Amino acid sequence: MNLLSAAGAIIGRRPHLMIGNDRHPTLLWALTIGPTSSGRKGSATSTARRVLAEALPDFFGPEHTPRGLNSGEGLIEYVRDDDSEEASPASFDKRLWVVESEYAVTMSRGRREGSSLPGVLRQAWDGDSLGSMIRDSLKATDPHIAILGHITPEEFRAKMQDSEMAGGTYNRFLPIFCHRNLILPGSRGASPELVANLAAGWRTVLDDAARVEQVKFSPAAWELYCDQVYPALSDDSAGGVIAQFTARAAPYVQRVAMVYALCDHTDTISEAHMRAAWQLLNYARASAVHLLGDTTGDPKVNKLAEAVRAAGPDGLTADQIRRLFKNSTRAERDRLAAELLDLPGYARRQKATGGRPTTVLTYVG
Structure with a gap:
């Protein structure tokens, strides 16, 4: 870089x-x-x-x-x-x-x-x-x-x-x-x-x-960008801070591919240049998830994420979440859990107990 x-x-x-x-x-x-x-x-x-x-x-x-x-x-x-x-x-x-x-x-x-x-x-x-x-x-x-x-x-x-x-x-x-x-x-x-x-x-x-002057695309590079790269980099399903941080990923991949091509002594972006740029953008997005994956802009969701991480492999039960957010409604706690599960690395699973299994939120990385 x-x-x-x-x-x-x-x-x-x-x-x-x-x-x-x-x-x-x-x-x-x-x-x-x-x-x-x-x-x-x-x-x-x-x-x-x-x-x-x-x-x-x-x-x-x-x-x-x-x-x-x-x-x-x-x-x-x-x-x-x-x-x-x-x-x-x-x-x-x-x-x-x-x-x-x-x-x-x-x-x-x-x-x-x-x-x-x-x-x-x-x-x-x-x-x-x-x-x-x-x-x-x-x-x-x-x-x-x-x-x-x-x-x-x-x-x-x-x-x-x-x-x-x-x-x-x-x-x-x-x-x-x-x-x-x-x-x-x-x-x-x-x-x-x-x-x-x-x-x-x-x-x-x-x-x-x-x-x-103006850098061109080879037909194969342009087809790859339109059919695979653009749809993948335009996906904002991560939401929140991650989506905002990577909002320019689609145009940025073209800039990176252009510099790759020029450094490869050509004025035409090839499929190889586009794939290299795509991998660099994927790494940048992964870096953003790694660095900001537990940051949502909502202090309550951040608080829940921190508690789930601290709970380790045992996970956080519904009763523990209720005690974490005193005076909150069940609908509010469900909303927080749903937003947390939209973030990378968080999951809901069944945990075995002496009787009926219980549902917990866990961080799986």
Whole structure:
């Protein structure tokens, strides 16, 4: 994901897809979500950066890879229009790859009353020109900004708000859960010779990709998208927060397939590119379920989910649910149970007792 995001930023805004009447650039945004240290979020970024910085060192300076999203105006400032003699290179070449290693701080800034950051981020993902309501003179025409954030699961759940979901800020990010799966105490990374060889190939591919105009679909790729990918990614049966977080999955899979194709040195999306993009989107959706599957926006359903998890394999009986929600009606408890069962991982089963079996709610993962 780091590699695709950075490559899309480097390629620039000329290559694009038309989805309906909307022009979609090669911008892929992601939140890599994993534990501190063992999540290896920074390692993933440095691995992609090492190869691409060797290929295109001029891009990987402060002009194009700034850090710190303080405000909407601050982001516009990096790529603002400026035709003065002292103008920075970013005033003309408006490609940015912004890596924010403490995205929880950015989310806190965006939640402040009056913050322009969420609105500016939404415009930037769309590839629209940016402007400030506070400073009329602060404008950025045709920016090309890719953003990649690092955050821990605990911070992510604590910071997320339903209003931010509904506003569409965070469904522009692909959630990518990451963790260390091997312990390699003696790792020294790739050899300089290998990095140089890879960089030479990437330099050619990305230079050629930047000259492409509209990206096309092969007949097989378009048939796969229409018949299988679009119906699968448009399914919002998970409901609630999960559906909101993955609301842009269908158009996003086309963006990812486009970047895969361009990085494969072609201007045509093949069936293989579409399948690869589909698997990445499936992983992003699975990450959202894993991270937010017990978060519904309804505090009572969240309370019930927490109690069912705590009950372990024994499950939670109807009597225990009644005691959990004192003074509630049976209809209200039935509603809460029904909404919980709509979430991934929760089930109703029969539990054997000394007499008649009893029905319990359980979490099966």
